[in-house]
Amino acid sequence: MKTLIIGGAGFIGSHLCDSLINQGHKVGCADNFSIGTKENIEHLFENKNFKLYEIDAADRKKLRDLFQDFIPDYVFHLAANSDIQASAVNPDVEYRNTYTTTFEILSAMREYGVKKLFFASTSAVYGDKCNIELDENTPGLAPISYYGAAKLGCEGLISAFSYMNDIQSLVFRFPNVIGPRLTHGVIYDFIGRLNKDPEHLRILGNGKQTKPYIYVLDLVKAILQFMETGNRGVTLYNVGVEGDTTVTRIADMICEEMGLKNVIYEYTGGEGGWKGDVPRFRYCLDKIHQAGWRAEYSSDVAVRKTVQEVLKGKRD
Numbered sequence: 001m002k003t004l005i006i007g008g009a010g011f012i013g014s015h016l017c018d019s020l021i022n023q024g025h026k027v028g029c030a031d032n033f034s035i036g037t038k039e040n041i042e043h044l045f046e047n048k049n050f051k052l053y054e055i056d057a058a059d060r061k062k063l064r065d066l067f068q069d070f071i072p073d074y075v076f077h078l079a080a081n082s083d084i085q086a087s088a089v090n091p092d093v094e095y096r097n098t099y100t101t102t103f104e105i106l107s108a109m110r111e112y113g114v115k116k117l118f119f120a121s122t123s124a125v126y127g128d129k130c131n132i133e134l135d136e137n138t139p140g141l142a143p144i145s146y147y148g149a150a151k152l153g154c155e156g157l158i159s160a161f162s163y164m165n166d167i168q169s170l171v172f173r174f175p176n177v178i179g180p181r182l183t184h185g186v187i188y189d190f191i192g193r194l195n196k197d198p199e200h201l202r203i204l205g206n207g208k209q210t211k212p213y214i215y216v217l218d219l220v221k222a223i224l225q226f227m228e229t230g231n232r233g234v235t236l237y238n239v240g241v242e243g244d245t246t247v248t249r250i251a252d253m254i255c256e257e258m259g260l261k262n263v264i265y266e267y268t269g270g271e272g273g274w275k276g277d278v279p280r281f282r283y284c285l286d287k288i289h290q291a292g293w294r295a296e297y298s299s300d301v302a303v304r305k306t307v308q309e310v311l312k313g314k315r316d
């Protein structure tokens with residue numbers, strides 16, 4: 001199959017490129033390298049089934065040129081501003097890289113008759129609903145970050161374009177995703193800070209933020225397992241893991257793995273790490289479990305494994 005991964009040089013996208021190539025698919029990888037890197041995909045450059053397109057997916061003309069050159073059977077749309085804190089400072093980034101890319105990709109699919117889409121959505125679409133277990137039918141979605149709002153807007157666009165054009169769309173709402181090639185997030189930040197100052201660690205919020213962390217290859221397996229939904233319209237899943245992990249527990253694991261003792265944690269205070277951070281949430285995973293998928297690694301195991309791999313410089 002000819003697959004196009006938009007945002008394919010990013011953390012998750014590059015692992016998806018690897019898995020699709022391993023399964024024998026042709027892979028077009030589009031990225032503007034705003035966050036993703038060539039280092040994530042350079043091992044694929046010599047592969048005859050891999051082709052890189054350095055483009056901005058919000059650029060209508062460039063996206064049409066790409067579709068002209070490589071009409072895909074399947075589009076995996078992972079391009080977004082994945083850095084929630086960056087868009088808190090400048091919401092324009094979210095509008096362009098998350099929302100506009102989605103509109104442009106859907107209209108190119110419409111124009112070129114492409115009928116299969118995977119979309120990377122997020123738990124952030126639910127907003128701050130810490131007292132209930134979130135399932136795919138939880139009402140009153142009320143994002144509290146520009147990122148969550150843009151993703152929810154994208155889900156709306158996908159719903160309409162899918163209905164109007166008979167597109168089969170698979171939408172996964174991921175929790176925090178971790179593993180080799182991380183580009184951002186709490187593990188990435190803490191390791192960076194401790195490398196600079198092994199005696200102190202600044203922790204945003206009160207450290208009690210509690211979230212599920214999924215290992216990236218678990219997620220990629222789920223994408224591959226469900227990519228052929230066979231259903232017209234949108235098929236939506238919460239994708240997650242057993243358990244969750246507090247931010248302080250993550251700091252403890254990183255210190256243990258780095259062999260650091262007596263690190264002084266300096267909490268900035270408050271429930272959320274930053275404005276727009278959802279401090280805790282819980283997913284109901286019945287739908288995806290009943291459909292036959294379960295993550296191999298629990299949240300704590302995924303965190304420990306990621307810390308070890310990042311410290312070793314593992315990239316695959």
Ligand SMILES: NC(=O)c1ccc[n+]([C@@H]2O[C@H](COP(=O)([O-])OP(=O)(O)OC[C@H]3O[C@@H](n4cnc5c(N)ncnc54)[C@H](O)[C@@H]3O)[C@@H](O)[C@H]2O)c1
Pocket residue numbers: 006007008009010011012013030031032033034035036037055056057058077078079080081082083096097098101120121122123173174175176177178183
């Ligand atoms: N990592 C997580 O914890 C997480 C959680 C929930 C949802 N998601 C979603 O999964 C997807 C992948 O996330 P990730 O962690 O791999 O992030 P990432 O930033 O590593 O990957 C996103 C990629 O999109 C690219 N990109 C951004 N704007 C673009 C544009 N206008 N044109 C072309 N390319 C563009 C970036 O350069 C980057 O390579 C994103 O849509 C993200 O919102 C991630």
